Amino acid sequence: MNHYFYFLSLVLLVMGLYCLIAKKNIVKKIIGIVITEYSINLFLILVGYRHGGIAPIFLKGMQHEELVQKGVDPLPQALVLTSIVIGLGTLALMVALCLRMYEKFKTFDMTKINTLKG
Amino acid sequence: MDRLKEEMRDTSRGMTPIVKTIVRFVIGIIVIFGAYIVLYGHVTPGGGFAGGVILASAYVLLTLAFGKEMGLSKMSNTGASILDNSGALAFVIIGLLGFTGGYFFLNFLPKGTPFRLFSAGMIPLANVAIGVKVTASVFAIFMALSIFGRFIYQASEGEEPESEE
Amino acid sequence: MEIILLLLMVFMIIGSIIAIETKNLLSSVISVGVVGFSLSIIFLMLGAPDIAITQVVVEILILVVLIRATITTDNTSIEGARDTFPFVSSLIFFGLFLMFAYFAVRELPKFGEPLMRVSGEYLRTGTEKTGATNIVTSVLLDFRAYDTLGEATVLFTSIVGAFVILRRRGRKGKTEIDQEKFGILEDEDIKQNFEGF
Numbered sequence: 001m002n003h004y005f006y007f008l009s010l011v012l013l014v015m016g017l018y019c020l021i022a023k024k025n026i027v028k029k030i031i032g033i034v035i036t037e038y039s040i041n042l043f044l045i046l047v048g049y050r051h052g053g054i055a056p057i058f059l060k061g062m063q064h065e066e067l068v069q070k071g072v073d074p075l076p077q078a079l080v081l082t083s084i085v086i087g088l089g090t091l092a093l094m095v096a097l098c099l100r101m102y103e104k105f106k107t108f109d110m111t112k113i114n115t116l117k118g
Numbered sequence: 119m120d121r122l123k124e125e126m127r128d129t130s131r132g133m134t135p136i137v138k139t140i141v142r143f144v145i146g147i148i149v150i151f152g153a154y155i156v157l158y159g160h161v162t163p164g165g166g167f168a169g170g171v172i173l174a175s176a177y178v179l180l181t182l183a184f185g186k187e188m189g190l191s192k193m194s195n196t197g198a199s200i201l202d203n204s205g206a207l208a209f210v211i212i213g214l215l216g217f218t219g220g221y222f223f224l225n226f227l228p229k230g231t232p233f234r235l236f237s238a239g240m241i242p243l244a245n246v247a248i249g250v251k252v253t254a255s256v257f258a259i260f261m262a263l264s265i266f267g268r269f270i271y272q273a274s275e276g277e278e279p280e281s282e283e
Numbered sequence: 284m285e286i287i288l289l290l291l292m293v294f295m296i297i298g299s300i301i302a303i304e305t306k307n308l309l310s311s312v313i314s315v316g317v318v319g320f321s322l323s324i325i326f327l328m329l330g331a332p333d334i335a336i337t338q339v340v341v342e343i344l345i346l347v348v349l350i351r352a353t354i355t356t357d358n359t360s361i362e363g364a365r366d367t368f369p370f371v372s373s374l375i376f377f378g379l380f381l382m383f384a385y386f387a388v389r390e391l392p393k394f395g396e397p398l399m400r401v402s403g404e405y406l407r408t409g410t411e412k413t414g415a416t417n418i419v420t421s422v423l424l425d426f427r428a429y430d431t432l433g434e435a436t437v438l439f440t441s442i443v444g445a446f447v448i449l450r451r452r453g454r455k456g457k458t459e460i461d462q463e464k465f466g467i468l469e470d471e472d473i474k475q476n477f478e479g480f
Contacts, residue, residue, distance in 0.1 A: 002394040005285075008292045010384045012299060014377045019303045022369045027308055027353055031315055034345065035299050038322055045329050048402075051395035055330045056406060057163060058416035068406050071418070072330040075402045078423040080334055082434040085167050085252065088341050089441035092259040095348055096445040099266055111366075155336070160415035163332040165423065171340045178347060202442070206435055213432065241415050244424045244431075251435060255442045256344065264351060266449045 005046055012039035026098050026108050033094065037087045041080045048073030132185040141183040148176040156249035157242065166245040170252025177257045186264060198258040205251030212244055288328060295321050308353070316346045333419055 016039060019032030053072040098108075105113050132138065155162075156169030181189030193201075236242070295318050302314035319342035327335040392398055399406075405422055415421040423431055 003388045003391070005288070005292070005394055006388045006391060007385060008289075008296065010388070011381065012292075012296060014381060015296070015299055015303065018373050018377055021373045022366075023303075024366065025308075027349075028303070028311070030349075031302055031311055034315055035302070035318065038295075038318060041334075042322060042325065045326060045331055045334065046394070047391070048397050049329050049395060050397060053330050055163070055332055056418040057332075058410060058418070067418075068403070071406050073397050073399055073402045074405060074418045074422050077331050077334055077419050078427060079430070080331075081165070081167055081337060081419070081423065082430065084334070084337050084341050085171070086434060086437050086441075088171075088256065088344060089259075089438045091345060091348065092263070093441045093445045093448075095263065095353065096266075096448045098353065099263070100448055160417050160420050163417065163419075164336060165333060165417070165420045168333060168336045168340070171337065171344065175340055175344060178344065182347070202439070206439055209432065209435055213428065239414060239425075241413065241420060241424050244428070245420070248431070248435065252438070255438055259442055259445055260344075260348065260351075262446055262449050263348060 006043065009039050009043040009046060012042070024110050026101065026110060029110075030091070030094050030098065034087070034091065037083075041083055044076045044080050044083075048076040132188075133183050137183050141179060145176055145180060148179070149173060152176060152249075156245055159245040160241045166248030167252055169245075170249040171256060173249070173253040174256035174260075177253075178260055181260070181264065186261075189261065193254075193257065195258070195261065198254045198261070201250055202254035202258065205247050205249075205254065208247040209244060209251070212240055212247065284328070288325065291321050291325050291328075295325075309350070312346065312349045312353075315349075316342060319345070 013036055016032045016034075016036030019035065020029050021032075023029060023032070050070070050072045052070065054067075054070050056067065056071040056074040056077075058067060101113065102108060107113070152169050152172035154169075155164035155172060156166060159165035159169065177189060177193070180192065298314050298318045298321070302311045302318065305311050305314070319338065323335045323338040323342065326338055405426060406418060409418045409421050409426075410416060413421040413425045415425070
């Protein structure tokens with residue numbers, strides 16, 4: 001039962017990668033990248049969870065020992081926080097590229113854009 | 119007041135007057151909430167990133183409800199660029215000032231008592247720098263995408279695209 | 284409590300199946316929004332309130348950027364049949380990957396008992412070393428401030444890159460650009476350019 005959580009987040013990763021590879025439309029590929037980023041952030045937070053844990057924030061009147069024994073891991077949370085905002089910046093760059101390609105080729109279909117010849 | 123009233127009845131840009139009235143009331147609350155989350159980042163959950171994106175979403179709401187000109191009048195393109203650069207520079211300078219104590223990013227200001235606003239050394243200053251930077255970045259990219267999106271519409275209809283300032 | 288977590292993750296998987304397979308672009312963008320909102324509820328249940336706040340607002344901004352910049356064009360549905368080669372080969376490859384992942388996941392530490400060798404130090408001595416009561420902020424801005432500098436650099440670079448792509452004209456004037464066939468082309472120049480290839 002316990003390792004099903006990790007396995008489900010890896011299933012989400014695989015679905016995002018499938019959408020990136022096997023679809024022809026550019027907007028679908030961008031959606032695939034967004035789903036892959038969600039699954040990676042979820043996996044990192046799942047690794048740092050503790051049973052019956054509380055958030056790693058000191059409240060007034062709380063004993064020091066309680067946070068050490070029951071707090072969840074704060075280190076993956078700091079990394080995932082920066083990763084979410086970086087995902088927003090990367091999405092902005094991808095949508096800018098997509099808009100430029102639409103203006104030049106008038107279509108979103110990747111199979112019709114074949115001006116690269118070997 | 120007359121300009122605001124005729125802007126509200128102007129239905130050619132932006133949304134209906136119901137949306138504009140509600141946005142006028144709500145947007146001050148959103149800005150204050152975003153500033154609170156940035157400033158108290160070392161006491162309650164939040165910090166520079168969460169507060170920065172909340173402030174940026176206030177600007178996005180203003181642009182969506184009132185049209186592009188209102189959003190540009192509150193913070194122009196050069197203003198957003200100056201804020202973005204100064205936020206990043208302030209963060210690096212705070213890090214370099216740690217050399218006075220020992221190593222890079224040393225927390226050199228005195229740490230007060232916990233649970234207060236002016237505690238924890240240079241962490242609130244770094245939070246403010248990050249918050250300003252994230253706000254300006256997200257706002258700038260949204261304005262660039264919305265200006266460019268309009269040109270796609272005109273280009274696909276065959277008109278001559280106008281120039282951008 | 285873990286039953287609700289399992290149900291929410293199954294809901295996310297069903298939402299992403301809908302986002303991948305529908306033909307209307309607007310429906311798939313809204314399904315991605317549903318996946319993001321249930322992700323933020325999962326973050327709240329796993330004891331991470333900072334990340335839940337950030338995920339909700341970033342999700343709304345992702346939806347606004349995707350809808351605003353893409354659906355204003357005229358193509359809102361996808362036509363055409365499915366290619367068979369990428370479809371079949373990716374299914375085979377990902378089936379193999381999931382089989383190996385099932386055995387590899389058993390080697391991780393048990394769910395709910397993290398190792399926490401370094402983070403135990405941060406939880407124990409965080410407040411007296413930095414004076415902040417939010418341990419996540421003190422890790423982000425005092426113990427690991429170099430990573431935050433890297434994040435600020437990446438965000439700055441991606442915004443500058445997006446601006447360079449979306450620029451109307453460079454530093455030269457409009458006539459020089461049209462002569463060099465660089466930048467945004469006019470409508471009658473596009474056909475000419477394609478003949479030349």
